Amino acid sequence: MSLPQPVTADPPSDAALIAAWQRGDERAAAALVERHARPLARFLAGAGAPDADLDDVVQETFIRAFRSVDRFRGQCQFRTWLLTIGGNVLKDFGRRAARRRVLPLDEGVRDVRGDPHQHAEASESEALLAAGLQKLPRLQREVFLLRAQQGMEYDDIAAALGTTSGAARVHYHHAVRRLKEIVK
Amino acid sequence: MTEERLNELARKLGARAAERLNVEATAQKVVARLREEPVRRTAWISQTWLRIAAALVVVVGGGLVLRQQLATPGHTPGVSRHTPHLVADDLGDLSTDELRDVLTSLDDIITTDNVAVPDSTTDLRQLDPQQLRAVLRSLEG
DSSP: OOOOOOHHHHHHHHHHHHHHHTTTTTHHHHHHHHHHHHHHHHHHHHHHHHHHHHHHOOOOOHHHHHHHHGGSSSSHHHHHHHHHHHHHHHHHHHHHHHTTTTSOOGGGTOOOOOOHHHHHHHHHHHHHHHHHHHHHOHHHHHHHIIIIIIIHHHHHHHHHSSOOHHHHHHHHHHHHHHHHHHOO | OOOHHHHHHHHHHTTTHHHSSSSHHHHHHHHHHHHHHHOOOOHHHHHHHHHHHHHHHHHHHHHHHHHHHHHSSOOOOOTTTTTTHHHHSSSSGHHHHHHHHHHHHHTOOOOOGGGGTTTSOOGGOOHHHHHHHHHHHHHHH
């Protein structure tokens, strides 16, 4: 007599978790946060979120995403959509920081002086890339990160940003060209 | 620097910061905030309408003040040069003298019952700038 095989269910898809959250299942919301929080944090850090604010920006991004999830119709991956919301949240944080004069406006949202420990950890090239990204227009920076850091497809990036695949490709190539000049 | 090398660096970017993130704690905080601050679309709409209404009151009220003053017999254009500030600028931009000018122009058209004049004084000219601003703001509704 053979023993029953343990059932190993596939993890629920993002779409299933979103539907469960819309029915009021808080565990589904928590599962979505646990699944996407780290990639989102990497994207935000790359886009210039100061370390001290990273947790707050991540939280705010999820809050905004869950509150407007009715507008997500599967036009792109949930993660791509989430990251573009993160870009908007980060921009708002930067504006507020500039208004509070915590950071000078011309330094953008990233405190490039940062934590000495973090700087010690970061390679010189990474630090140059981080600084170089801050010199790019926001769209180029986000397209570059979505493509190079997150490995998203151009079609997906275009759908999330409301542009065309060709335009996303152009933004990426402009970003690469500028970054090559900066990070030598 | 090749494109491949740039992509390689980009993949590492933010990795350490992301590793430091306590994902479970973040998930709990997000769920707690969603529970505490449910979407209140109607509340947002009400607030927005309230702001629009308040702005209209200020603009229309300021316009009426200006009109009344211009219609006053003996009014010489240019004498009360500060009054338009009530319509156009923030009260914080006005100096003490300008605030007093505006108040003087309002004396004829308001009833003091609705004005938040501090108990300690009966003369508007004795008020300091902060108190004058408070009085004017109370007039804005």
